[in-house]
Amino acid sequence: MSERKHVIILGGGITGLSAAFYVQKYAKETGKPVTFTLLESSSRLGGKIETITEDGYVIERGPDSYLARKTVMTDLVKEVGLEKDLVSNEMGQAYILHNMRLHPIPEGAVMGVPTKIMPFAFTPLFSIFGKARAGLDLVLPKRSDSSRDVSVGHFFRRRLGDEVVDRLIEPLLSGIYAGKIDHLSLQSTFPQFVETEKKHRSLILGMKKSQPKPVKTQQTEKKKGAFLTLKNGLSSFISALRNSLPEENIKMGAKADSVKRLEDGTYSVELEDGTVLAADHLIVTTPYAVTKKLFGEKMFPSDFHKTKPTSVATVAMEFNEDEVSFSLEGTGFVIAKSEKTSITACTWTSRKWPHTTPKGKVLLRCYVGRADDQGIVHESDEAILSKVLNDLKKIMGVDTKPKKYYVSRMIDSMPQYEVGHEEYIEQLRGTFEKELPGVLLAGAPYDGVGLPDCVNSARKAVERLLSK
Ligand SMILES: Cc1cc2nc3c(=O)[nH]c(=O)nc-3n(C[C@H](O)[C@H](O)[C@H](O)COP(=O)(O)OP(=O)(O)OC[C@H]3O[C@@H](n4cnc5c(N)ncnc54)[C@H](O)[C@@H]3O)c2cc1C
Incomplete structure (x- = not known):
């Protein structure tokens, strides 16, 4: 690469900001003349990530943590100087609501797959x-075509039966995707189970074998949880990323309206206000519906993301400890679909993440909005709160109003990875490479919805663009 190259990044969520970070890092490390401009349509960076810090509380409106084993995110947290702020979740019992009773998730259940018999x-x-029926997994043969993508529901129903799926696996897994388990792609969401079946045939035996042996630790050494977050909230990571980048390269209130490929192979991006910017490359991290509009329907496989992303809302509520008589011994609960509740899950945030809540207070965070019933998300704050409190009264006996609460709506926020997702992605990337070389798609609609998946997607996009 001899002459200066300019990369325009569309979208200032975690994917766009990570992409900007990696472009800058690449330029510094290689001495190559690469610059970037990040365009964010709103007046705030972070996209789905937004933390409220007030009166000693750290309240996440959207994501609250990430899976620690996906280390790409921790690496980036370290690179922006926030390693000292990393916090692991407190371990504790999680529950499932079934028949309006909270049942402890059986010990040894890994993503719902039992690994301990008793x-x-x-x-x-x-x-x-x-x-x-679940025990049949021990003897059932593996699928003859185990490489073919199937739905998460189909796969687990065959191995473990409907009851275990509907009462344990569905509430646990669909909580992450807010999707319909019988439509979700197994290959794109839980590929580890495809491998387990290929290698061990039985999920129960395979998961049992792949569990790490318990390491003998000193009594004083606390076991760490599987999730990480930042003590001042995930928005502090967004701020640190932003501060690591030159201010003039980030344009706020800059809504990309159209993208054109010019005859010389470069691109022009027109903003809503009529400004036109020139780019050699583009990294596109906007939500799928926006991206589709920017580049035109014909670039995208017709059935790709044919189900609209799900809308959800979170309701964070602050209580005085002495007003919540329920003993919060655990981290929270998820809810089987058959239950007639408005909430789909509840995190006992002050227990799971003690740093988020002042002493003597309780912080609860509930989710509302299901793949097949999202109406509640569009109701008023008061109406949503009232339904949430009604559920909490029945489930936990909480019979008081919160001192303060925050309803956060995330409209069309959870992309649905349907069966065949990987193949669509391959087809889509092939079309872009052919028709619009130098335009890369990254972020939650494509390479995984988790925060580390988004960081990884950004890193790979930058590597692909700039290593050429
Ligand atoms: C309620 C909820 C809870 C979640 N919890 C977790 C969790 O605990 N852990 C986890 O790992 N993941 C979680 N996720 C998933 C994760 O938060 C998202 O997948 C991730 O934040 C998506 O980041 P992104 O940068 O790809 O997209 P976004 O955050 O959507 O960013 C896209 C950006 O593009 C901007 N934009 C849109 N249109 C334009 C345009 N025309 N021009 C310029 N900019 C534009 C938007 O304003 C936005 O800032 C959760 C998601 C939700 C909704």
Whole structure:
């Protein structure tokens, strides 16, 4: 690369900001003359990430943490100087609501797959028939075409039966994707189970074998949780990323309206206000519906993301400790779909993440909005709160109003990875490479919705663009 190259990054969520960081890093490390401009349509960076810090509380409106084993995010947190702020979640019992009762998730259940016999055999969560059906996993053959993508529901129903799926696996897994388990792509969401089946045939035996052996630790050494966050909230990561980048390269209130490929192979991006910017490359991290509009329907496989992303809302509520009589021994609960509740999950945030809440207070965060029923998300704050409190009263006996609460709506926010997602992605990337070389798509609609997946997607996009 001899002459100066300019990369325009569309979108200032975690993917766009990470992409900007990696472009700058690449330019510094290689001495190559690469610059970037990041365009964010709103007046705030972070996209889905937004933290409220007030009166000693750290409240996340959207994502609250990330999976620690996906280390690409921790690496970036370290690179922007926030390693000292990393916090692991407190370990504790998680529950499932079934028949309006909270049942402890049986010990040894990994993403719902039982790996310990006794807790599973004695849980009242399943009938004897349900338990026996799950046990068939031990003898069932593997699928003859185990490389073909199927839905998460289809896969687990075949191996473990409907009861275990509907009462344990569905509430656990669809909480992450707010999607319909019988439509979600197994390959794109939980590829580890595809591998487990290929290698071990039985999920129960395979997951049992792949569990790390318990390491003997000193009594004083605390076991760490599987998630990480930042003590001042995830927005502090967004600020640190922003501060690591030159201010003049970030344009706020800059809504990309159209993109054109010019005869010399470069691109022009027109903003809503009529400003036109020139680019050699583009990294596009806007939500899928926006991206599709920018580049035109014909660039995208017709069935790709044919289900609209799900809308959800979170409701964070602050209480005085002495007003919540329920003993919060654990981290929270998820809810089987058959239950007639408005909430789909509740995190006992002050227990799971003690740093978020002042002493003597309780912070609860509930989710509303299901893939097949999102109406509630569009109701008023008061109406949503009232339904949430009604559920909490029935489930936990909480019979008081919060001192303060925040309803955060995330409209069309959870992309739905349907069966065949990987193939669509390959097709889509092939079309872009052919028709619009130098335009790369990154972020939640493509390479995984988790925050580390977004960081990784950005890093790979930059590597692909600039290593040429
Ligand atoms: C309620 C909720 C809870 C979640 N919880 C977790 C969690 O705990 N852990 C986890 O790992 N993941 C979680 N996720 C998923 C994760 O938050 C998202 O996948 C991730 O934040 C997406 O980041 P992104 O940068 O790809 O997209 P976004 O955050 O959507 O960013 C896209 C940006 O593009 C901007 N934009 C839109 N149109 C234009 C335009 N025309 N021009 C310029 N800019 C534009 C938007 O304003 C936005 O800032 C959660 C998601 C939701 C909705």
